[in-house]
Amino acid sequence: MAENVSGLTVRQDTETVSPMVSFENVTKSFNSRETGKRAFKALDDVSYSVPRGAITGIIGRSGAGKSTLVRLVNGLEKPSAGRVIVDGTEVSALDEVALRSVRRSIGMIFQHFNLLSSRTVYDNVAMPLEIAGVGKQEIRKRIEPLIDLVGLSERTRHYPAQLSGGQKQRVGIARALASEPKLLLSDEATSALDPETTQQILELLKTINRDLGLTVLLITHEMEVVKAVTSRVAVMDNGRIAESGRTFDVFTAPQHETTRSMLAALPGGSLPDWIGRQVISEPKPGCDALLRLRFFGETADQPLVSRLMAELGSPVNIIAGTVDEIAGEPYGTLYVAYSADPAVMKKAEHFYARTGLNAEVVGYVA
Missing domain, CATH: 3.40.50.300 (P-loop containing nucleotide triphosphate hydrolases)
Structure with a gap:
């Protein structure tokens, strides 16, 4: 929808x-x-x-x-x-x-940790349970496994001033989990x-x-x-x-x-500046088409660029690219350039339709 x-x-x-x-x-x-x-x-x-x-x-x-x-x-x-x-x-x-x-x-973790400087790691994590009136034995039963879960078992008696930023956030996470x-x-x-x-x-x-x-x-x-x-x-x-x-x-x-x-702010999400300054919106005689190719799903592990070169019978210049994961799934972006000749572009369109490769013309370069 x-x-x-x-x-x-x-x-x-x-x-x-x-x-x-x-x-x-x-x-x-x-x-x-x-x-x-x-x-x-x-x-x-x-x-x-x-x-x-x-x-x-x-x-x-x-x-x-x-x-x-x-x-x-x-x-x-x-x-x-x-x-x-x-x-x-x-x-x-x-x-x-x-x-x-x-x-x-509902647990809540914040940007600036919101820990009490006068309380130890243990006491900061225990605070929501103390406010709720939970007994000391039950508090200990809940808190010690949480401190271990966030990797701070050796810093139980440390104060916030003795912790790094990451350790403070771990305390904040354990505190947020204390009320289950x-x-x-x-x-x-x-x-x-x-x-x-x-x-x-x-x-x-x-x-x-x-x-x-x-x-x-x-x-x-x-x-x-x-x-x-x-x-x-x-x-x-x-x-x-x-x-x-x-x-x-x-x-x-x-x-x-x-x-x-x-x-576009992600690595590989946009063209390098040096090539971006050369891009024009309309083709001119003898120029190359600049394309963004996206690889994911069945196209992620196939040698499609080499197959594209063979299909076109024309050089394919690799300008920039990155390979990454999104939510645990492989994903790649590749910027390539090849002849903007209509016959070459038509062959490329047929190739993309046949293989499922995601391709987008982003401009043209001399």
């Missing part, structure tokens, strides 16, 4: 799943401090379901509405219109007392970390999802994070869901301009 937004046809995720979270026609507006009137619409008629047991990414630029969306899940904000349902309960209709019970089933939640919310949890530490935290989230069966809703502006860890993704733009679906499908065949623009 697709719908038209701002003149663009965008993919909508219609897979039948058992949702952990459902947003039903959710709108959220904020009042102007000066006039008291609603002046800013952060979310605009959002409908989306987060499947149970999956790691789902919500991605968008700053101001797209993604953080507002996650604050609706744990009741920190209420929608101006529409419904937010978590595990069968409409949280948007609950009062503060009823929300406390729901929040115990059904849902884990991650709001830009890796944004303050270096790339190596980010990868370690993402691997930990995958382990938690796999071993505990925990649903994870991950809010981020980083395409690399979504690519590495999520199975499904929704792209937000100006308070709306621009497109959504399997992460692999959205990344390999983006429908919305926002998605294409964000993907």
Whole structure:
């Protein structure tokens, strides 16, 4: 299913799943401090379901509405219109007392860790259980395995000042798991970390999802994070869901301009500058066509470029390329150039149709 937004046809995720979270026609507006009137619409008629047991990414630029969306899940904000349902309960209709019970089933990890400097690793992780009135023996029974799970068993009595950024985030994850939640919310949890530490935290989230069966809703502006860890993704733009679906499908065949623009920032997602400056939009006599070839599925492990050269009977210049994984599936992008002669282009079209290789003309070069 697709719908038209701002003149663009965008993919909508219609897979039948058992949702952990459902947003039903959710709108959220904020009042102007000066006039008291609603002046800013952060979310605009959002409908989306987060499947149970999956790691789902919500991605968008700053101001797209993604953080507002996650604050609706744990009741920190209420929608101006529409419904937010978590595990069968409409949280948007609950009062503060009823929300406390729901929040115990929702874990939260933050960008800046939010640890108490005067408490040890153990005490920071134990804090939600202490607040809930859980006994010391039960706290110890729950906390020690969690600290071991996040790899901090040797730092149980350390204070936050003695920990690295990655270790602090591990404490935050263990604390979020202490109340045995059904849902884990991650709001830009890796944004303050270096790339190596980010990868370690993402691997930990995958382990938690796999071993505990925990649903994870991950809010981020980083395409690399979504690519590495999520199975499904929704792209937000100006308070709306621009497109959504399997992460692999959205990344390999983006429908919305926002998605294409964000993907261009990934390694191999755009042309090198030195060749980009030479690209022209219309062919001229003697020029080459510049194409982006995408390899995935059955085309990922076949020698299609060598077969393309044999098919065309013409040189094929490899300009740039990358091979990667998206949500655990192989994917490659290759920029090539070959003669823009109509006869050569026609042979190439037949080759792509026959082999299933995804090819797109991005311009022409002299």
